Amino acid sequence: MTEAVKSPAQMTVSDEVAISIHKMNKWYGTFHVLRDIDLTVNRGERIVICGPSGSGKSTLIRCINALEEHQKGTIEVDGTLLSSDLKNIDKIRSEVGMCFQHFNLFPHLTILENCTLAPIWVRKTPKKEAEEIAMHFLEKVKIPDQADKYPGQLSGGQQQRVAIARSLCMRPRIMLFDEPTSALDPEMIKEVLDTMIELAEEGMTMLCVTHEMGFARQVANRVIFMDQGQIVEQNEPEEFFNNPQSPRTQLFLSQILGH
Amino acid sequence: MSDTHAESIRFVRETTLPQAEPPVAERGIYKWGRENLFATPGNALLTLIALYVIYVVLSAVLPWLLNGVWNASSLSECREILAGETGGCFAVLVDRWQQLLFGFKYPSAEYWRPALAFVLFFVAAAPVLFFDLPRKMLAFTALFPFLAYWLIWGGPVLVPVVALVGFVVGYLAYAKLVTRSFAGGFFGGIAAAAVTWIIGGFIVDWLSGPSSLLRAVPSRDLGGYMLNFMLGVTCVSLSVPFGIALALGRQSSMPLIKWVSVVFIEFIRGVPLITLLFVASVMLAYFFPPDSNVDLFLRVVIMITMFSSAYIAEVIRGGLAALPKGQYEAADSLGLDYAQAMRLIILPQALKISIPGIVNIAVGLFKDTTLVSVISMFDLVGMIRGPILASTDWNGVYWELLGFAALLFFVVCYGISQYSQWLERRLATDHR
Numbered sequence: 001m002t003e004a005v006k007s008p009a010q011m012t013v014s015d016e017v018a019i020s021i022h023k024m025n026k027w028y029g030t031f032h033v034l035r036d037i038d039l040t041v042n043r044g045e046r047i048v049i050c051g052p053s054g055s056g057k058s059t060l061i062r063c064i065n066a067l068e069e070h071q072k073g074t075i076e077v078d079g080t081l082l083s084s085d086l087k088n089i090d091k092i093r094s095e096v097g098m099c100f101q102h103f104n105l106f107p108h109l110t111i112l113e114n115c116t117l118a119p120i121w122v123r124k125t126p127k128k129e130a131e132e133i134a135m136h137f138l139e140k141v142k143i144p145d146q147a148d149k150y151p152g153q154l155s156g157g158q159q160q161r162v163a164i165a166r167s168l169c170m171r172p173r174i175m176l177f178d179e180p181t182s183a184l185d186p187e188m189i190k191e192v193l194d195t196m197i198e199l200a201e202e203g204m205t206m207l208c209v210t211h212e213m214g215f216a217r218q219v220a221n222r223v224i225f226m227d228q229g230q231i232v233e234q235n236e237p238e239e240f241f242n243n244p245q246s247p248r249t250q251l252f253l254s255q256i257l258g259h
Numbered sequence: 260m261s262d263t264h265a266e267s268i269r270f271v272r273e274t275t276l277p278q279a280e281p282p283v284a285e286r287g288i289y290k291w292g293r294e295n296l297f298a299t300p301g302n303a304l305l306t307l308i309a310l311y312v313i314y315v316v317l318s319a320v321l322p323w324l325l326n327g328v329w330n331a332s333s334l335s336e337c338r339e340i341l342a343g344e345t346g347g348c349f350a351v352l353v354d355r356w357q358q359l360l361f362g363f364k365y366p367s368a369e370y371w372r373p374a375l376a377f378v379l380f381f382v383a384a385a386p387v388l389f390f391d392l393p394r395k396m397l398a399f400t401a402l403f404p405f406l407a408y409w410l411i412w413g414g415p416v417l418v419p420v421v422a423l424v425g426f427v428v429g430y431l432a433y434a435k436l437v438t439r440s441f442a443g444g445f446f447g448g449i450a451a452a453a454v455t456w457i458i459g460g461f462i463v464d465w466l467s468g469p470s471s472l473l474r475a476v477p478s479r480d481l482g483g484y485m486l487n488f489m490l491g492v493t494c495v496s497l498s499v500p501f502g503i504a505l506a507l508g509r510q511s512s513m514p515l516i517k518w519v520s521v522v523f524i525e526f527i528r529g530v531p532l533i534t535l536l537f538v539a540s541v542m543l544a545y546f547f548p549p550d551s552n553v554d555l556f557l558r559v560v561i562m563i564t565m566f567s568s569a570y571i572a573e574v575i576r577g578g579l580a581a582l583p584k585g586q587y588e589a590a591d592s593l594g595l596d597y598a599q600a601m602r603l604i605i606l607p608q609a610l611k612i613s614i615p616g617i618v619n620i621a622v623g624l625f626k627d628t629t630l631v632s633v634i635s636m637f638d639l640v641g642m643i644r645g646p647i648l649a650s651t652d653w654n655g656v657y658w659e660l661l662g663f664a665a666l667l668f669f670v671v672c673y674g675i676s677q678y679s680q681w682l683e684r685r686l687a688t689d690h691r
């Protein structure tokens with residue numbers, strides 16, 4: 001990762017609350033996936049969520065933009081309460097960007113169209129302006145020259161960077177990442193992580209499910225460990241990695257760092 | 260060869276060999292023939308058998324085609340001219356082409372009207388089929404159904420005008436109300452259109468005298484290939500949107516919509532088309548108000564459309580199911596609403612996957628329009644089986660007439676199939 005990066009502590013975190021989750025519970029049928037989740041995220045925070053497979057990491061961040069419904073407790077994003085009210089859901093979704101493990105680009109649209117679609121139809125931005133914004137963010141993720149290609153013609157790393165640009169075009173105040181690098185070859189992971197680091201430096205509020213521990217150390221100001229649908233431990237990255245408290249965290253860390 | 264140092268292992272090429280032609284046996288027709296026709300003894304045997312079969316077929320068909328009689332007034336005259344030799348009696352086509360194309364009751368002075376509508380149809384269909392054409396042309400496409408109705412059926416101009424105004428009013432009401440709720444917009448639009456049509460109906464009755472620009476032709480006077488073509492075009496273009504609606508309805512999270520769609524699709528698919536057509540011809544009249552006297556053509560259109568939209572819905576459902584869940588999630592996470600996600604993301608991809616299936620159904624539907632001959636409508640097949648073969652002049656000319664019918668259907672169906680292959684290539688953007 002790049003040298004000239006500020007340490008996590010230097011990046012600003014404000015007191016303003018971006019996301020507050022209170023006693024949130026979720027069930028799939030009778031299966032209790034998320035149990036009493038309490039989490040407050042301030043604006044500008046970079047949070048890395050890790051934990052064993054099936055622990056509910058994806059489910060948690062998908063609840064934040066209502067891709068999954070929760071059944072108990074409250075989630076507030078930027079002061080808007082997430083309920084079954086479609087207006088609130090739309091409002092929250094337009095403020096929260098999301099990147100998926102498998103990119104989920106729209107294969108029938110060009111890269112540029114992928115990026116301008118939501119601004120044009122959701123934000124009602126004029127086409128010209130939307131294209132300018134899209135080119136701005138494509139430059140930011142360093143692939144403006146691919147704008148007229150289709151997603152199928154790009155490498156995985158490029159596709160994931162397009163997916164990030166596509167979310168940024170909606171000018172979100174919060175970004176969610178669900179294992180953005182785990183479907184990528186090692187040499188492509190770096191280019192995606194670099195893009196994410198840049199975002200973090202600009203003060204974007206980020207929640208990121210990832211097992212890239214280097215990224216967590218470098219960027220996160222808080223690491224959350226989940227197991228069996230619960231938040232088991234959270235701490236600053238140095239403390240979290242060097243001095244894990246709970247035995248489950250210790251076991252998990254020894255497994256992923258051990259080899 | 261002096262350009263290599265044959266005695267040493269080290270090798271440096273000092274001259275460039277000139278380009279040479281491949282040997283004769285490896286070129287052009289020889290190579291192709293050897294590789295494709297005579298590659299192995301078994302292969303060669305099959306080639307010879309195939310050649311023999313082609314010879315037998317051609318030696319029977321060619322004289323029949325080439326020696327055919329084009330000028331005669333009856334089958335017996337044909338036979339006299341042929342004097343025992345083989346030859347088709349194509350004179351029947353020359354004598355009866357008008358009936359084959361337009362039916363036997365459409366006034367011959369008005370043939371130009373359906374012919375014009377036929378030509379305009381291609382103008383109207385072009386922007387839908389070839390989306391590189393300017394989008395403004397779609398305005399004509401929207402007007403075409405009303406224009407074609409007026410051309411083919413004639414009668415007072417006000418009828419299609421009122422129909423058109425009804426649609427426009429309905430759409431305006433929909434656009435105004437839909438911002439508040441979709442259901443409000445939907446039913447509000449339908450209500451506004453219905454009111455316009457009822458009021459318009461009174462105005463038409465009140466204004467229109469016997470004199471109208473185009474002479475009115477009742478539906479029962481339509482016939483021939485024109486009838487097949489009209490049924491095919493109308494039903495295909497109606498059943499695609501209905502099919503999409505049913506497929507989405509079947510996926511809906513609202514139980515009422517879901518179950519209505521499921522029951523409709525399963526019921527229609529379980530019933531033969533012929534049965535539905537008989538229902539259309541005798542029973543459907545009971546479902547309409549007694550004095551409404553809904554036209555047989557319209558009833559048949561409704562039945563065929565219901566039938567094929569159920570099939571198209573199932574094809575599209577397959578396309579929808581083939582899309583990864585991530586596409587829905589990406590659309591949701593960007594804040595697109597249901598209608599936008601469907602229109603911009605889901606349907607373009609699902610329809611692309613469904614093209615072969617939809618085309619298959621469209622081709623089948625077009626050919627199935629000949630079934631209306633069973634409920635005594637005189638379409639192309641009905642004309643042949645009825646008035647033409649029953650006439651004393653042409654009783655017994657089967658091959659020529661049915662071959663002609665087959666040719667007409669083949670031209671259209673082959674055209675549809677070629678178009679769909681072009682479309683698939685045009686839409687291939689995944690590069691996988």
Ligand SMILES: Nc1ncnc2c1ncn2[C@@H]1O[C@H](COP(=O)(O)OP(=O)(O)OP(=O)(O)O)[C@@H](O)[C@H]1O
Binds near residue numbers: 052057
């Ligand atoms: N749609 C669903 N229906 C039923 N159970 C589900 C569904 N989605 C997830 N689960 C279950 O919920 C649990 C949490 O799933 P989740 O995807 O959040 O795990 P995760 O922590 O993201 O795991 P991974 O690291 O493998 O992505 C798992 O046990 C999973 O089997």
Ligand SMILES: [Mg+2]
Binds near residue numbers: 057178179
């Ligand atoms: Mg996951």
